[in-house]
Amino acid sequence: MNIRPDRKFLASLVSLALPIAAQSFLLSSVNLIDNFMIGRLGESSIAAVALGNQVYFLVMMLLFGVTSGAGIFVSQFWGKRDLATIHRIQGLTLLVSFCACLIVSVTAVAVPEGLIGLLTTDTAVIREGAQYLRIVAFSYPLTAITFSFVMVLRSCGFTRIPFNAAAAALSTNVVLNAVLIFGMFGFPALGVRGAALGTLIARALETCIIIVLSYRRERPSAAPLKELIDWNMPLIRRIRRTSLPVVFNEIGWSTGMVVLNSVFARIGTEAIAARNIADTVFRMLMVLFVGMGNGAHIMIGNAIGSGNEQSARRLAGQFSLLSPMTAICTGTVLAAVSPLVPQMFSVSPVTSRYIIQFLLIIALVFPFKALSIIQIVGIFRGGGDTRFSMALDVGGVWLIGIPLAITSGLILQWPVWLVFLLASSEEIIKSVIGIYRTISDKWINNLTEDEPGIPLDKAPK
Numbered sequence: 001m002n003i004r005p006d007r008k009f010l011a012s013l014v015s016l017a018l019p020i021a022a023q024s025f026l027l028s029s030v031n032l033i034d035n036f037m038i039g040r041l042g043e044s045s046i047a048a049v050a051l052g053n054q055v056y057f058l059v060m061m062l063l064f065g066v067t068s069g070a071g072i073f074v075s076q077f078w079g080k081r082d083l084a085t086i087h088r089i090q091g092l093t094l095l096v097s098f099c100a101c102l103i104v105s106v107t108a109v110a111v112p113e114g115l116i117g118l119l120t121t122d123t124a125v126i127r128e129g130a131q132y133l134r135i136v137a138f139s140y141p142l143t144a145i146t147f148s149f150v151m152v153l154r155s156c157g158f159t160r161i162p163f164n165a166a167a168a169a170l171s172t173n174v175v176l177n178a179v180l181i182f183g184m185f186g187f188p189a190l191g192v193r194g195a196a197l198g199t200l201i202a203r204a205l206e207t208c209i210i211i212v213l214s215y216r217r218e219r220p221s222a223a224p225l226k227e228l229i230d231w232n233m234p235l236i237r238r239i240r241r242t243s244l245p246v247v248f249n250e251i252g253w254s255t256g257m258v259v260l261n262s263v264f265a266r267i268g269t270e271a272i273a274a275r276n277i278a279d280t281v282f283r284m285l286m287v288l289f290v291g292m293g294n295g296a297h298i299m300i301g302n303a304i305g306s307g308n309e310q311s312a313r314r315l316a317g318q319f320s321l322l323s324p325m326t327a328i329c330t331g332t333v334l335a336a337v338s339p340l341v342p343q344m345f346s347v348s349p350v351t352s353r354y355i356i357q358f359l360l361i362i363a364l365v366f367p368f369k370a371l372s373i374i375q376i377v378g379i380f381r382g383g384g385d386t387r388f389s390m391a392l393d394v395g396g397v398w399l400i401g402i403p404l405a406i407t408s409g410l411i412l413q414w415p416v417w418l419v420f421l422l423a424s425s426e427e428i429i430k431s432v433i434g435i436y437r438t439i440s441d442k443w444i445n446n447l448t449e450d451e452p453g454i455p456l457d458k459a460p461k
Helices: 007-039 045-080 083-110 113-118 123-155 159-181 190-217 231-268 269-305 307-344 351-382 385-411 416-424 425-440
Strands: none
Touching: 007 045, 007 159, 007 190, 007 269, 007 307, 007 416, 007 425, 045 113, 045 123, 045 190, 045 231, 045 269, 045 351, 045 425, 083 113, 083 123, 083 231, 113 123, 113 351, 123 159, 123 190, 123 269, 159 190, 231 269, 231 385, 231 416, 269 307, 269 351, 307 425, 351 385, 351 416, 385 416, 385 425, 416 425
């Protein structure tokens, strides 16, 4: 089987992955702009916003888990062009994600100091982080709606609407941040509260644009209310069986990232500020591979749903070859520009040194991280192999990354760069295990086939 990326493969990938990557880049740019502007207020403010955004990070990972699990079904049912079942899945996704985000939002508004206090003991950081969190938490339910619509659009190959909405949100966020953080055009200088308010308004705008354009252009996400609530137990059970591992995957992984951030926060304010800046740069560079992973998910899911498993195998091989090759080039560029990054921020010499060290380590593990994303998000989830992908992803963080970080950083108190390197080593192990799983073909599962005697569209409610 020839797995060299050909012209047809690259054309399909570009049409799907490029808008997704561009949208992810815009979303990452919002965080970078927040950090850049807040960075003018000092390291304490950077740390406050970074830790305040840890709650949003958990929300995003929860939503990513719910919508990714649902998206596995949507991409395969789109291969069969079964729009009614897609709308039922969309309705379930909306209900679950909105309710979960509402609970988190209420908690964050009620006790923001308590949540930030779990991550740091610095009173100044807790105070500013709580101010930021109390405002931005109102955006979480809106984000749930956005994710649910975007999941359907992306899984069906309609990527332009999410990109346009993200572009409008970014533009709004940039302008409002400048005005509200520093107090321009007669507005008061609100500092971190201004950043939170600008982000809230931008996310509300993004949600409105996606809903309006979905229905105006009659995209697959424009579901009638009747179909959104037309659920049946066989469908719910099947979605639950495949999607719950994805939800647990994202919750387990994102909680692990919060624990790692807490380790660096306890090492020192300089360490967590540097990690946040380096991580923001890393996420901006990873958008290409996030787009590639989502493109793999869609293309592989569509192939399996249409009954073409041989095509799915070939696509898995092509993505596994292309992603690390591209990441080597990206990592080389990152290593070359790493000394320039600290100059964008008002940070101490110690923090600047940490930032450069972290970025060089990220450049080193970049090919393994890129391959891991393709395997977990694209190949395994696209094929419905969600239990294995959960074990691989969560196990890497909790059994390798976190124990090494705690031991080296808090117990042995080794140099910060070495702590970061050891915490990042999980990506190498995960990607190697993922290669063996891909070769085995055990990840291929057709989720559109009816279970014996229980057709999904005619099952009793």
